[in-house]
Amino acid sequence: AKSPMRVVVTGAAGQISYSLLALIARGDVFGRDQPVDLVMLDLPFAKDALEGVVMELQDCAFPSLKSVTATCDQTEAFTDIDVAVLVGAFPRKPGMERNDMLAKNAEIFKAQGALLNTVAKKTVKVLVVGNPANTNCLIAQKYAPTIPKENFSALTRLDQNRATAQIAAKAGVTSDKVSQITIWGNHSATQYPDAWHGKVNKDGAEVAASAAVNDDAWLKSDFITTVQKRGAAVLAARKLSSAMSAAKAIGDHLHDWIVGSEGRWVSMAITSDGNKYGVPEGLIYSFPVTCEAGVWTVVNGLEISEFSREKLTVTAEELSGEAKYAAEFLEKASA
Ligand code: NAI
Structure with a gap:
């Protein structure tokens, strides 16, 4: 046992x-x-x-x-x-x-x-x-x-699950048919939900999410803002913040990290030290990862378009600002 x-x-x-x-x-x-x-x-x-x-x-x-x-x-x-x-x-x-x-x-x-x-x-x-x-x-x-x-x-898995559900609905499949949707950066309104490397299994064939969705304009606008503002939408409707979906996402995150993701790629906010995507070091930044028995590995080598690069930078800048403010506050408090 x-x-x-x-x-x-x-x-x-x-x-x-x-x-x-x-x-x-x-x-x-x-x-x-x-x-x-x-x-x-x-x-x-x-x-x-x-x-x-x-x-x-x-x-x-x-x-x-x-x-x-x-x-x-x-x-x-x-x-x-x-x-x-x-x-x-x-x-x-x-x-x-x-x-x-x-x-x-x-x-x-x-x-x-x-x-x-x-x-x-x-x-x-x-x-x-x-x-x-x-x-x-x-x-x-x-x-x-x-x-x-x-x-x-x-935790950025709730954002990933929200993004996955949006892609599934748009492509007319259930969420289990959608994979490789990434959240980059901060769990905040600057997060970048990225479906450009996503896959959809439609009628037994694996296709690019962008092909399954067939609406690049949506992927570049409403998709992103819907995911970014989903927490606020739930709060406005329920008068309480997301809880059932947050708990499910926490379970997903812990399971995949500690038991293993079985090759699936998932989003986790982790140390940016040593990353190969040009994100400044010293942050906790959400990346696509795979996990095995408690060890995560960033999915490297993804092509980052100019559109995506801008989004990765905006959310990194927000995180750098937060980190700086928090560090200065703690220094002042201990002085
Ligand atoms: P809640 O207000 O229902 O529960 C928070 C609990 O934490 C309260 O019982 C409070 O007494 C306790 N608490 C506060 N400070 C504590 C401390 N220092 N030590 C131990 N307990 C403490 O809030 P809810 O809805 O459960 O959300 C919890 C947090 O999760 C919030 O900060 C919320 O913004 C965040 N959240 C994050 C998400 C994410 O995706 N990263 C998604 C949804 C919520």
Whole structure:
């Protein structure tokens, strides 16, 4: 039998976690034969809600769920952790400046990075979901120097799944027939959903997504903006942000990274160090990757058109700006 995997989810009393925890506990993410010790962290004010979720997890009677721990103590939560899913973050309140939100979260992810550095396993895999996800991930990575940089990632899989669904609808196929759709850059409105290397399996034949869609103007405009603004559209309609689809995407990301993507290529925001696409180093930037047993490899050698190059640059510039602001804020705060 496999030894248990110790998985922490932060923001565990929140709405994404309410969908996510069951996916993990049921074995949909790491496999039904992989026992899981589940650790749930939230803030003290959410303690009662957290206890309620623990009761529900017990009541699900999941066979591969070995233990459940709910805590408001970060040190307890991160000790000996194999996988850390950092969903909890400081939300942007109405009227709040983006930079103030960046600063609040820089403090949170600095503390969590430093703590992971001291108490988590050195092999820990970290997925940052809480926004601004890429920059929060960069901060956590920076304050965890004894954990390999490659072990830090941020979620852009929801954007990839959204883009895949748009292509599928336009091509008149189900989403499983669409592959190789990439998200480049930041999980924000500057992200670049790229279907130019995509494939669609139509009537048994594999064709280029652009051929299946047969509308380049759409691929260059409405497709991109629909994906970029999808989160806002869900929020406007539901009066709550995407949660079911975010949880599904987190499960996809963790499964493909830690179990393997079986040759499929997927999008992950990861360190830009050493990339061959001309993206500045020192960022957490979304690239197309394949994964095997916890190791991602960037899909290299893709042709980048002038149209795409411009988009890759815009989102890199936004990330550089965020990184600079967060670093300056943390320096000031510690001076
Ligand atoms: P939510 O507000 O329902 O839940 C967040 C939970 O995190 C709350 O229970 C809160 O008490 C907790 N929390 C806040 N700070 C914490 C800390 N320092 N330590 C532990 N827990 C903490 O929010 P929801 O809808 O679950 O979303 C969570 C985050 O995910 C948000 O930042 C949201 O913007 C982000 N998100 C990211 C996506 C992505 O694709 N990267 C997609 C959708 C949401």
